[in-house]
Amino acid sequence: MTTPVLEIRNLHARIEDREILKGVNLIIPPGEVHAIMGRNGSGKSTLSYVLAGKEDYEITEGEVLLNGENILELGPDERAAAGLFLAFQYPIEIPGVATMTFLKAALNAQRKARGEEELKTPDFMRLVKEAGSQLNIDSDMLKRPLNVGFSGGEKKRAEIMQMALLKPSLAVLDETDSGLDIDALQVVSKGVNALRDGQRSMLVITHYQRLLNHIVPDVVHVFSDGRIVESGDKDLALKLEAEGYANYGGEAA
Amino acid sequence: MADYDIPTLKEEIDRETVEQVLALDVDKYKYGFETDIESDVAAVGLSEDTIRFISAKKEEPEWMLEWRLEAFRRWLTMDEPNWAKVHYPKIDFQNISYYAAPKSFKGPKSLDEVDPELLRTYEKLGIPLKEQAILAGVEGAAESVGTPFGANVAVDAVFDSVSVVTTFRAELAKQGIIFCSISEAIREYPELVQKYLGSVVPVSDNYYATLNCAVFTDGSFVYIPKGVRCPMELSTYFRINEKKTGQFERTLIIADDDSYVSYLEGCTAPMRDEHQLHAAVVELVALDNAEIKYSTVQNWYPGDKNGKGGIYNFVTKRGDCRGVNSHISWTQVETGSAITWKYPSCILRGDGSRGEFYSIAISNGYQQVDSGTKMIHLGKNTSSRIISKGIAAGFSDNTYRGQVSAHAKAKNARNFTQCDSLLIGDKCGAHTVPYIESRNGTAVFEHEATTSKISDDQMFYCQQRGLSDEEAVALIVNGFVRDVLQHLPMEFMVETQKLISISLEGSVG
Ligand SMILES: Nc1ncnc2c1ncn2[C@@H]1O[C@H](COP(=O)(O)OP(=O)(O)OP(=O)(O)O)[C@@H](O)[C@H]1O
Numbered sequence A: 001m002t003t004p005v006l007e008i009r010n011l012h013a014r015i016e017d018r019e020i021l022k023g024v025n026l027i028i029p030p031g032e033v034h035a036i037m038g039r040n041g042s043g044k045s046t047l048s049y050v051l052a053g054k055e056d057y058e059i060t061e062g063e064v065l066l067n068g069e070n071i072l073e074l075g076p077d078e079r080a081a082a083g084l085f086l087a088f089q090y091p092i093e094i095p096g097v098a099t100m101t102f103l104k105a106a107l108n109a110q111r112k113a114r115g116e117e118e119l120k121t122p123d124f125m126r127l128v129k130e131a132g133s134q135l136n137i138d139s140d141m142l143k144r145p146l147n148v149g150f151s152g153g154e155k156k157r158a159e160i161m162q163m164a165l166l167k168p169s170l171a172v173l174d175e176t177d178s179g180l181d182i183d184a185l186q187v188v189s190k191g192v193n194a195l196r197d198g199q200r201s202m203l204v205i206t207h208y209q210r211l212l213n214h215i216v217p218d219v220v221h222v223f224s225d226g227r228i229v230e231s232g233d234k235d236l237a238l239k240l241e242a243e244g245y246a247n248y249g250g251e252a253a
Numbered sequence B: 001m002a003d004y005d006i007p008t009l010k011e012e013i014d015r016e017t018v019e020q021v022l023a024l025d026v027d028k029y030k031y032g033f034e035t036d037i038e039s040d041v042a043a044v045g046l047s048e049d050t051i052r053f054i055s056a057k058k059e060e061p062e063w064m065l066e067w068r069l070e071a072f073r074r075w076l077t078m079d080e081p082n083w084a085k086v087h088y089p090k091i092d093f094q095n096i097s098y099y100a101a102p103k104s105f106k107g108p109k110s111l112d113e114v115d116p117e118l119l120r121t122y123e124k125l126g127i128p129l130k131e132q133a134i135l136a137g138v139e140g141a142a143e144s145v146g147t148p149f150g151a152n153v154a155v156d157a158v159f160d161s162v163s164v165v166t167t168f169r170a171e172l173a174k175q176g177i178i179f180c181s182i183s184e185a186i187r188e189y190p191e192l193v194q195k196y197l198g199s200v201v202p203v204s205d206n207y208y209a210t211l212n213c214a215v216f217t218d219g220s221f222v223y224i225p226k227g228v229r230c231p232m233e234l235s236t237y238f239r240i241n242e243k244k245t246g247q248f249e250r251t252l253i254i255a256d257d258d259s260y261v262s263y264l265e266g267c268t269a270p271m272r273d274e275h276q277l278h279a280a281v282v283e284l285v286a287l288d289n290a291e292i293k294y295s296t297v298q299n300w301y302p303g304d305k306n307g308k309g310g311i312y313n314f315v316t317k318r319g320d321c322r323g324v325n326s327h328i329s330w331t332q333v334e335t336g337s338a339i340t341w342k343y344p345s346c347i348l349r350g351d352g353s354r355g356e357f358y359s360i361a362i363s364n365g366y367q368q369v370d371s372g373t374k375m376i377h378l379g380k381n382t383s384s385r386i387i388s389k390g391i392a393a394g395f396s397d398n399t400y401r402g403q404v405s406a407h408a409k410a411k412n413a414r415n416f417t418q419c420d421s422l423l424i425g426d427k428c429g430a431h432t433v434p435y436i437e438s439r440n441g442t443a444v445f446e447h448e449a450t451t452s453k454i455s456d457d458q459m460f461y462c463q464q465r466g467l468s469d470e471e472a473v474a475l476i477v478n479g480f481v482r483d484v485l486q487h488l489p490m491e492f493m494v495e496t497q498k499l500i501s502i503s504l505e506g507s508v509g
């Protein structure tokens, strides 16, 4: 059996005194795209933060394996170097740091952590050009400080550009489609699809079935009250769109 | 699709800087080595005899000795200031030696004659002292990345109390530029020195300045003749090596009508348990339409992580925009010293003159920094601009203290001040103390201040992209100081980014 890219076993996590993840189980084999849909406040972003290693959460039970390796003991930067990427629901502004500078720092930090040689400027420029042109990100935007004054859609495109550059083995996209206009949705989807190579896997968190027409998932999961309550093929998303989450218990937000 | 530019050199350096710093597998204070040279040290203590000793060592003319003695007598009547927001045990001025010269030193030398041990010290500091090295640096510019100074920089190096060597002098002399040690200027160009020394910072200016007048040992002298644009950066590198010595340098820069000069000053000192005193005076004079850019990177030893040892840095720096439309700009990066007390200032005397102050002050551990500027508007249509970036980490205290004043004749004086503070952790402090004073109704002064913290969300975001926590802090801080960084000459930009990382090591986690 091939090792899954991501395997989550009975994951429980709390913040302060509140349990938010209540036994998440999930397996994503290589090359698959899984979608997670679920009510506001059901814990989707929390799952993405816990996977990426944000400090605020206490893991009370469970395991997370990335390509067979338990990552719960690793710091966020080590998880990134191991191939985990999170496209943030709300990307953070880094004032004064040109996007280009940030991209280079990130890429080279990861390469160094993996014992690879750092990229020379011309090679880096070639990669940036590739990644940027797919996402309609021009050099002016790359000179601006990262996410500062970017529109909602620009922030999301910048996230996907970083993903394209960093080429993670697992990408978690948290509501990357929110705030995108119709054209941008296509552009972003194209960028995401370009990374699908039969090996890389993705976990796509969304509220809208529409995205899944562009990024066609292998499996759709319904998330409710801190766990996955149902899984199915892409048609499950259509059903949710029609019926809402009423059948899955919990309260409407 | 838009074209992609090669990232600017600055951006490239950002990254390389971070790399280089990480590659440094040395103690936090990488300049903390000591050079093993026999030196000629004045007996500890301060009296008229000490001053006569210094003056005699330097073969000074009688007028200079008199000037010093007068300053000393005045100093005896003065009290140490205590209004800066810094705290330190009283300095015992009788327990300091006021002169230390390497033993092998006998007057100015050509490079070949310089003690090879000294040259090795400068090599360790990364100064391309040897002209061959400097020239070689031109072809491999990359090689000069990471050294305090780039290829086309003339260097005057001050080792304890003595100016050791001045490079590139012949080339500068062709254009009539004088760049030498102040001791030499006193002997060789007495009329210039007598005319300008003490004309910007009067002998009685303040406690430390007066002390400096009495006991200053060496420093640099620059004169740029009318209409000359100095073709290279001029630079001094200060290093305190000897134990229990004070360093009292004196720098005097004169830019005659329509001239331009950019001057760089860098400082280091070895690690010592006891405190060392550094009390310099820098005077700048810009005549009609002249421009002086003065940049400092100061990374004196700040003391260990418990606050033991470190340099006391009490400095008086002042520029006089004496001529019409003259322009002086101070850019400083302060990362070192246990205590810094320093306010580079501009007197905007000439009509239409302009003063600027750009500052990055980083404090970590138990450092105390009290720094800022004074912009004194005297002439009509004068303008000034202040951008101060203070970064406090650890248990440190970082104060910006600034004064902007317009006198009755300063019609249409303008000032813009922006003070930003960044806190790392919650045990440090940042303070902004602006004094604004206007005696002219047409003056317009603007002041903006912000205080921010590096947020956990920013840290997490950077780490999620693969940066370690220290890399993340360095990157965020580099972003925070970007406005000021852009005003530094290329040579210093590299050094500064490296220093930012080094001085913030251990500030997170
Ligand atoms: N720091 C915190 N302290 C207390 N509760 C928190 C904290 N952070 C998140 N929560 C709570 O955890 C729950 C899950 O939040 P999360 O952001 O994971 O939801 P989500 O499924 O991503 O929602 P949305 O679809 O609106 O993005 C919410 O009820 C939220 O209020």
Ligand SMILES: [Mg+2]
Residues within 6 Å of the ligand: A044, A045, A046, A089, A174, A175
């Ligand atoms: Mg969410």
